[in-house]
Amino acid sequence: MKKRGEIQIHPLVEPLAYLLGTWRGEGRGHYPTIDDFSYSEESSWDHDGRPFLYYRQNTWNLATGAPSHSEAGFWRVKDGGRIELVIAHNNGVVEVQSGTFKGTRIEVASTELSSAPTAMTIGGLARVFEVVGDSLSYELAMAFDEHASQNHLTATLQRQSG
């Protein structure tokens, strides 16, 4: 098969081409039910010419280096600045997110959330991404248990070259 670098980007994906590649950085997490924590992160977006992005995220405990959270899925780009995310999480959660993008700002919220039989149940997730130059920042809000949607994660990643 062709290497992805040789493949023409789909016109629908072109407005989000700034995401393509690998990003690394650090984030902080908090929630009423857990202790505050810090993490390192590597996230990547790739394409194969179709109207979606491949998405992978891995985080590690900043203190110990142990793997923490992992996600994988697809960002389906629609016309009119609409976008749909389908994501599986290593903790047994799958989600559909729907939302919009304008320039380098992307806002999505969960429309479907399901859990594997032995996994936790999440009430809702909402994400805002913003890219400024070679810096990508995001915030993730979560509703969980009796707690209304509130900030859970904040991170800033830098674009990696090569």
Place this chain on the structure above:
Amino acid sequence: MKKRGEIQIHPLVEPLAYLLGTWRGEGRGHYPTIDDFSYSEESSWDHDGRPFLYYRQNTWNLATGAPSHSEAGFWRVKDGGRIELVIAHNNGVVEVQSGTFKGTRIEVASTELSSAPTAMTIGGLARVFEVVGDSLSYELAMAFDEHASQNHLTATLQRQSG
């Protein structure tokens, strides 16, 4: 971070270590609603020491070489031969599958299926995998529209070295 080859496999994953690596081969698909088709496939399983496998699948139209279907997610291995799959599909579907494994045979069926707003709705998916030597075969059954669960995909993949 450590390379995965240097990381000790989790005891829960050990019984499925035969999956680790990359597999390539061909499959055939059919369903009452579509024409029969043939595809090439590359699937891979990886681990990072935690009790799950990373899973990626890509298929291509055998005649044209065009990308066809893509999946990504996690296979969560439990004790007692139980397993949970959480998978996102490029076509906008997310699924949870639950089932069992015994030796090199794995049987799972969907417990949760959701779709992105613009994606198709699937009634159910069931998968059987079996590894014999360096050959991995699977069958996938699907319920869709008014059609009861029936075989949709059959494929045989060969283990790739290195």
